[in-house]
Amino acid sequence: MPVLEVKNLRKKYRGTVAVDGISFSVEKGKIVGLLGPNGAGKTTTIQMLLGITLANGGSISYFGKDFRAHRLECLQRINFASAFNTLLGRITVRENLRVFAELYQIPNPNKKIDELLERFEMNGFASSLYWGLSSGQRTRVNLVKSLLNDPEIILMDEPTASLDPDIADKTLSYIEELQSERAISILYTSHNMAEITRICDTVVFLDRGRIVAHDTPQNLTRRVSAATLRLVFLSDIEKVHAHLRETGQTFDVPHPNVVEIHSEENLIPNLLFAISHVGATIVDIEIRKPTLEDVFLQIARN
Amino acid sequence: MNLRRIYGVFLQEYYMTIHSLEIFVDVFIFPLINIVVFGLISLYLVGNDNSVAGAFILLGMLLWQIIWIIAYSVAVGSMWNIWSRNLSNMFVAPLELEEYIVAHFLSGCVKAVALLAVGGFLSAIVFRFDMLAVGLMSLLLTFLVFSIFAFAVAIVVLGLIFRYGTRIQALSWSLITIVQPFSAAFFPIADMPRALQLVAYFFPSTYGFEGARYGLLYGDVAWGVFGVGLILASLYCILSMFVFQYLYTRSRDTGQFARNES
Structure with a gap:
């Protein structure tokens, strides 16, 4: 039984279809990425999954129970973390967490808060006002808040947005640890394709409210066959240009001694073999394989 | 309703009140300044053989704080969550809307009692006005009428903010003050212009002030007046x-509830 199951979910705002009959599920211990360009319907979907926006149709089930009919029961077992939602700035970290511990009816709340703050290396900030924390520290406190009730699934809306790469990497490591230690399911939205590729088991691509692709990151990148072969030459680059023109290849010359050839990924070995026999001296070879970003761009542009 | 979750929201209100200078000033300092100003006016009137008018004015200002603080607490208390982008966090926790509202109402009641105690003490010491002369039962009934009425006004304001966003947030601390001139707060309703009297009869607050003044003048409980006030306040509340x-439902349907924080 999936932890979260969405069937034919729809949302319309004054004639504009924001979410158009999407269906997907999140299995136990899996991380599902929700991707799409701006206006694709990601945020609306998350809001409906949390109950703060009402759907026009379809169904949402957590743990096999209808969300609408068992709202409180479901919310007790799920949680939410977002870079766009903060806690109260004027009260301390511990006070903020204490409020949520009461809302989730956590037994022995102070012990739980201390354990989690220590786990995220934030115990030194328990008495600090929330607004005095850096973005990275806030993210960690938000993660602490999202773990107070030992949720079985966490909905994360761009949790690493506006973090510097080092802190974002640390945050992702925390998330990976959580998944492996506790088998938590996560629905994860982000614009960062590297993040999605790194942590998600499957990816749901949304565009204009519809699911346009749903697969593992690896399978999705296989959909884009184009790759780029970047070669740096020591001399005789004119011979290479001539060969490429003769064989009808598409290529760019970003620098006088550099050639970037755009080709199908499976044709690159033959291409490389042919160029090596032209007579020019190759000093560097780089093959750029398609990434999730290429898939994203292809979907967004289509 | 779950008491622990109500306690959680109440705790949040408590933390905000002790940490936020604005709340402390709005809920305690400004009301106390008003009480002092009206106390001085009251002293002036008493010194000019208008002792009843003086007492009415100070009593009116003291009791008005019940309405103001409870309405403020329910409406503005939620604004802090919106301003901090924390409202979604609250409502994605297993929290019932009723629990959230009741907690803010209780917080308002505690603040109102605290302020009445301080204001009443100040009036007794500085202005020689004993608020308890109204009678304990009359005071309790006045508190009941005012708190139900203030709660009713505040949740409509809160609903409007949820529905239309923070662009109308000024209503959260201003709408209730519109009621004051039509509530016969500082003088008997009989002394109001006839047209305004008709309006005043529609507000439960009018009956609270009338009942309290009756208690002060005659040392008795105006059961009928309070009865009408309670029925009217309950109707407003329902x-x-x-x-x-x-x-609230429309706010979630249109997506405005989530957009309030963006």
Whole structure:
């Protein structure tokens, strides 16, 4: 039984279809990425999954129970973390967490808060006002808040947005640890394709409210066959240009001694073999394989 | 309703009150300044053989704080969550809307009692006005009428903010003050212009002030006046709950509830 199951979910705002009959599920211990360009319907979907926006149709089930009919029961077992939602700035970290511990009816709340703050290396900030924390520290406190009730699934809306790469990497490591230690399911939205590729088991691509692709990151990148072969030459680059023109290849010359050839990924070995026999001296070879970003761009542009 | 979750929201209100200078000033300092100003006016009137008018004015200002603080606490208390982008966090926790509202109402009641105690003490010491002369039962009934009425107004304001966003947030601390001139707060309703009297009779607050003045003058409980006030306040409350529920549902339906924080 999936932890979260969405069937034919729809949302319309004054004639504009924001979410158009999407269906997907999140299995136990899996991380599902929700991707799409701006206006694709990601945020609306998350809001409906949390109950703060009402759907026009379809169904949402957590743990096999209808969300609408068992709202409180479901919310007790799920949680939410977002870079766009903060806690109260004027009260301390511990006070903020204490409020949520009461809302989730956590037994022995102070012990739980201390354990989690220590786990995220934030115990030194328990008495600090929330607004005095850096973005990275806030993210960690938000993660602490999202773990107070030992949720079985966490909905994360761009949790690493506006973090510097080092802190974002640390945050992702925390998330990976959580998944492996506790088998938590996560629905994860982000614009960062590297993040999605790194942590998600499957990816749901949304565009204009519809699911346009749903697969593992690896399978999705296989959909884009184009790759780029970047070669740096020591001399005789004119011979290479001539060969490429003769064989009808598409290529760019970003620098006088550099050639970037755009080709199908499976044709690159033959291409490389042919160029090596032209007579020019190759000093560097780089093959750029398609990434999730290429898939994203292809979907967004289509 | 779950008491622990109500306690959680109440705790949040408590933390905000002790940490936020604005709340402390709005809820304690400004009301106390008003009480002092009206106390001085009261002293002036008493010194000019208008002792009854003087007492009415100070009593009116003391009791008005009940309405102001409870309405403020319910409406502005939620604004802090919106301003901090924390409202979604609250409502994605297993929290019932009723629990959230009740906690803010209770917080308002505690603040109102605290302020009445301080204001009453100040009036007794500085202005030689004993608020308890109204009678304990009359005071309790006045508190009941005012708190139900303030709650009714505040949740409509809150519903409007949920529905239409923070662009109308000024209503959260200003709408209730519109009621004051039509509530015969500082003088008997009989002394109001006839047209305004007709309006005043529609506000439960009018009956609270009238009942309190009756207690002060005659040392007795104006059961009939308070009865009308309570019935009217309850009707306002029931109606406002329907309006609030409608506005809240529409807010979630249109997506405005989530957009309030963006």
